Amino acid sequence: MTSVGIDAIEIRTGKLFLDLPNTFAPVKGEDPEKYTKGLGLYTSSFPDVYEDIVTMGANAAKSLMDRKGLEPEDIGRIDVATESAFDNSKPVSTYIAGCLEQVYDGDFRHANKGERKFACIAGTQSLDDAYNWIKAGRNRGRAALVIATDTALYERGDPGEATQGAGAVAMLIDEDPDLVELSTEQGYGSMDETDFLKPNQQFPSVDGKRSMQVYLARMREALEDYESVAGRTHPADFEYIPFHTPFPGMVRKAALLGFRHMSRDTEIEDELADEIGRQPREADFETWDDYEEAIRGYMDDLKTTEQYRDWYDRVIDPTIDISSRVGNWYTGSVHIARLSALKIAAEEGKEMAGKKLLVGSYGSGAQAEIHAETVQDTWLDEIDAVDVDSQLEDRTEITFDDYELIHDVHNHEKEIEVEEFTQPEGEFVFTGWGRMNERRYEYVE
Numbered sequence: 290m291t292s293v294g295i296d297a298i299e300i301r302t303g304k305l306f307l308d309l310p311n312t313f314a315p316v317k318g319e320d321p322e323k324y325t326k327g328l329g330l331y332t333s334s335f336p337d338v339y340e341d342i343v344t345m346g347a348n349a350a351k352s353l354m355d356r357k358g359l360e361p362e363d364i365g366r367i368d369v370a371t372e373s374a375f376d377n378s379k380p381v382s383t384y385i386a387g388c389l390e391q392v393y394d395g396d397f398r399h400a401n402k403g404e405r406k407f408a409c410i411a412g413t414q415s416l417d418d419a420y421n422w423i424k425a426g427r428n429r430g431r432a433a434l435v436i437a438t439d440t441a442l443y444e445r446g447d448p449g450e451a452t453q454g455a456g457a458v459a460m461l462i463d464e465d466p467d468l469v470e471l472s473t474e475q476g477y478g479s480m481d482e483t484d485f486l487k488p489n490q491q492f493p494s495v496d497g498k499r500s501m502q503v504y505l506a507r508m509r510e511a512l513e514d515y516e517s518v519a520g521r522t523h524p525a526d527f528e529y530i531p532f533h534t535p536f537p538g539m540v541r542k543a544a545l546l547g548f549r550h551m552s553r554d555t556e557i558e559d560e561l562a563d564e565i566g567r568q569p570r571e572a573d574f575e576t577w578d579d580y581e582e583a584i585r586g587y588m589d590d591l592k593t594t595e596q597y598r599d600w601y602d603r604v605i606d607p608t609i610d611i612s613s614r615v616g617n618w619y620t621g622s623v624h625i626a627r628l629s630a631l632k633i634a635a636e637e638g639k640e641m642a643g644k645k646l647l648v649g650s651y652g653s654g655a656q657a658e659i660h661a662e663t664v665q666d667t668w669l670d671e672i673d674a675v676d677v678d679s680q681l682e683d684r685t686e687i688t689f690d691d692y693e694l695i696h697d698v699h700n701h702e703k704e705i706e707v708e709e710f711t712q713p714e715g716e717f718v719f720t721g722w723g724r725m726n727e728r729r730y731e732y733v734e
């Protein structure tokens with residue numbers, strides 16, 4: 290059986306950052322700890338004037354191709370996942386391919402290009418498409434480029450404004466991958482929901498609180514569906530569990546629910562029984578409300594136990610580090626959660642070869658997907674090669690007034706001239722509109 294998975298990852302963050310507790314919270318009249326302790330966010334990335342989903346995606350893809358020594362002919366497929374597209378017909382992947390063709394000798398004439406849409410889960414769906422294409426033997430020995438790229442902006446004043454972010458993740462999907470192999474087994478939880486949507490509008494209509502409930506409900510269904518094919522899961526089975534991370538506080542909720550589910554009917558539930566009792570069972574309650582109240586009480590107790598806290602610190606906390614510094618990258622966010630965990634494993638000198646990850650993706654609207662991944666022997670070289678820290682450290686800090694300007698620059702309804710905050714170097718930049726209103730790009734040496 291061919292082993293298929295992620296061969297390499299590169300990221301590209303927006304080059305500006307906003308300090309949430311120290312700059313954003315005071316202007317909004319909010320307690321900075323709402324950000325650091327509640328949402329789990331410190332800074333969020335924003336694109337400079339000449340950056341957008343195409344430049345960030347193309348710059349991440351170019352870093353990845355250069356590092357892996359690839360030419361366009363080695364790529365048989367370019368899938369872009371985004372919920373920030375600016376064109377309802379021409380896919381972002383064609384813009385990105387056009388950028389890359391400016392700097393490579395060959396072209397992507399025989400590569401299949403597309404664009405995936407299902408809110409934040411589209412990045413994982415694109416991985417899936419690439420996986421299936423290779424497994425079906427249709428790739429002719431070529432690899433797939435999957436690019437998750439988003440500018441996650443909300444209307445000013447919307448509660449979601451606190452969780453904004455911008456960046457791209459480029460992933461190379463190939464046979465005999467160097468980083469992680471994807472499991473054939475996967476589970477879905479999918480329902481028609483109205484929690485977050487953009488009906489022909491740039492900024493989302495969001496029911497934030499509802500979106501959190503829907504995330505948890507669909508994730509639980511996806512886990513049950515995954516277990517129906519892969520067998521029961523146990524908290525000790527997985528070295529890390531990267532979840533879709535719209536903000537780290539969301540992951541804290543998902544992790545607690547996941548731990549409760551995975552530890553039910555195990556020795557962990559037995560060990561905890563003296564301290565917090567056994568998990569409430571629906572059959573023992575007369576009404577659903579009584580059952581729910583008992584579950585809430587159990588969860589409140591569970592999160593204070595040493596077993597849970599140890600597990601959270603080991604398995605979940607490393608997945609949210611990058612997210613806490615960049616904000617929401619929508620389609621890329623679960624993929625930076627995986628990267629964050631593996632990067633911390635590398636820093637701690639952890640041996641990860643052969644270890645398992647459980648990956649929980651989610652997209653509003655709504656769908657969750659769960660699959661497992663096996664870390665490959667060559668993982669460390671791959672992770673050591675990704676320059677996350679230098680990219681984040683090199684970002685330029687903006688004031689609140691700058692933030693308002695940059696928000697307007699990227700607002701499709703507004704036309705304002707703003708001086709760029711940084712100087713582009715060795716990267717693709719947006720240069721303006723062409724005669725058919727297409728966006729135009731150039732590589733700057």
Ligand code: COA
Binds near residue numbers: 321322327504536
């Ligand atoms: N110290 C510590 N924690 C604090 C705090 C303080 N001073 N002030 C607030 N908090 C906590 C709150 O208790 C809450 O945590 P909880 O949910 O565990 O109770 C958290 O910080 C957020 O505060 P809240 O008042 O609920 O924020 P909000 O009303 O601004 O809304 C979202 C938060 C997430 C709903 C909003 O940012 C949003 O709509 N985001 C976009 C949608 C999204 O990302 N959905 C996720 C699914 S994809």
